[in-house]
Amino acid sequence: MKRYLLSGALALSLLTASALSAKTYATVNGEKIEDGDIAAILSVIPGAKFDTLQKDQKKQIIEQAIEKRLLADKAAKSGIEKEKIYQETLEKMKKDLALEIWMKKQFDAQTVSDADMKDFYKKNEKMFKQPAMAKAKHILVKTEAEAKKIIASLNKAKNKQATFVKLAKEKSTGPSGPNGGELGWFDKSKMVKPFADAAFALKKGAYTKKAVKTQFGYHVILVEDKKAAQNVPFDKAKKNIEQSLKVQKFQAHMKEVSKGLKAKADIKIN
Numbered sequence: 001m002k003r004y005l006l007s008g009a010l011a012l013s014l015l016t017a018s019a020l021s022a023k024t025y026a027t028v029n030g031e032k033i034e035d036g037d038i039a040a041i042l043s044v045i046p047g048a049k050f051d052t053l054q055k056d057q058k059k060q061i062i063e064q065a066i067e068k069r070l071l072a073d074k075a076a077k078s079g080i081e082k083e084k085i086y087q088e089t090l091e092k093m094k095k096d097l098a099l100e101i102w103m104k105k106q107f108d109a110q111t112v113s114d115a116d117m118k119d120f121y122k123k124n125e126k127m128f129k130q131p132a133m134a135k136a137k138h139i140l141v142k143t144e145a146e147a148k149k150i151i152a153s154l155n156k157a158k159n160k161q162a163t164f165v166k167l168a169k170e171k172s173t174g175p176s177g178p179n180g181g182e183l184g185w186f187d188k189s190k191m192v193k194p195f196a197d198a199a200f201a202l203k204k205g206a207y208t209k210k211a212v213k214t215q216f217g218y219h220v221i222l223v224e225d226k227k228a229a230q231n232v233p234f235d236k237a238k239k240n241i242e243q244s245l246k247v248q249k250f251q252a253h254m255k256e257v258s259k260g261l262k263a264k265a266d267i268k269i270n
Contacts, residue, residue, distance in 0.1 A: 025062050028069045037065040103254075110249040117241045121234050128237050131188065133227040134199050137181035139167055139220040140174035147211030147218040154207055154220070164207065164222050173217065181222075192216075199223055 026033040041064050042048045050058060080086050121128065141147050150167050157163035168181030176182055188196040198212040199221050207222040 026066055028066055029073070031069065033062065033065045033069060037069070038062070041065050041068070106253065106257075107246065107250045110246045110253065112242050112245040112249070116245060117238055118234065120241050120245060121237060125231065128232040130227075130230050130232050132200065132229045133185050133187050134202075134223055135185045135225040136183050136199050137164055137168060137222045137224065138174065138176065138183060138195075139164070139172045139181050140177070140217050141171060141220075142173065142217050144211050144213070144218050146171070147220055150220050151207075151209060151211070155209075160207065161222070161224075164220075185227075195219060195221070200226075 024032045024034055025038060038050055038061060041061050042050060050061065053061065139147075139150055141150065150171060153167060154160055154163055165180035168177050171177075172181055174181070188200060190196075191199065192214050194212055194214050198208055198219075202208065202221065202223040204223060204226050208220055211218040212221060213219075
């Protein structure tokens with residue numbers, strides 16, 4: 001059922017994109033390459049969005065859409081549309097497309113009440129627990145001696161935050177070095193244990209006074225901010241809960257519809 005739902009959504013997006021598109025990416029023999037053509041190319045790349053691609057990647061996608069249009073025109077001119085296999089395939093595609101769009105409409109028709117969402121939220125509290133989080137920077141070096149020198153420099157610095165960023169850019173061997181050692185927000189499970197233990201033991205604004213050794217080298221860690229463990233509020237979880245419950249209702253509905261259709265149908269399995 002999920003497969004039909006997802007591909008149905010894609011089918012609708014391609015249909016509506018073609019009708020509503022205001023942007024033309026190229027023209028091929030007078031015919032426009034529009035949003036629907038680009039969406040068809042991107043549909044095989046999970047999570048891909050044209051606006052987030054690099055300039056050269058966008059160019060490649062447009063080139064593929066152009067090539068596809070040229071090949072499609074060549075195929076049409078070859079007379080293939082008159083062949084039996086084309087006609088049979090076209091009829092099957094019509095039925096599949098009708099099913100895709102109908103399934104999407106069935107899904108959209110499902111409604112979930114606030115009471116149902118709140119009940120789900122209460123009964124599944126563990127799903128909405130957010131672990132303690134830390135926002136930190138670090139400086140990674142190869143030796144403990146190097147780490148001690150960095151800590152000594154921080155101890156003397158008046159503006160420790162600015163000094164930490166400067167030292168990270170100059171000394172850190174980690175990939176976050178050029179960005180001032182910034183690691184962003186993380187929970188304990190996202191970091192190796194020695195690093196996580198040291199980071200979560202620090203108070204907001206503090207840094208490690210001893211080098212932290214891991215398999216990657218020696219770290220000096222500065223914690224910028226912290227968040228205590230908490231439950232995700234219902235208002236923030238509501239949208240995901242609604243989607244989950246709609247999927248459940250849709251699946252149950254389609255199961256009942258299928259059951260009724262089977263009861264009336266003349267089915268023979270060889």
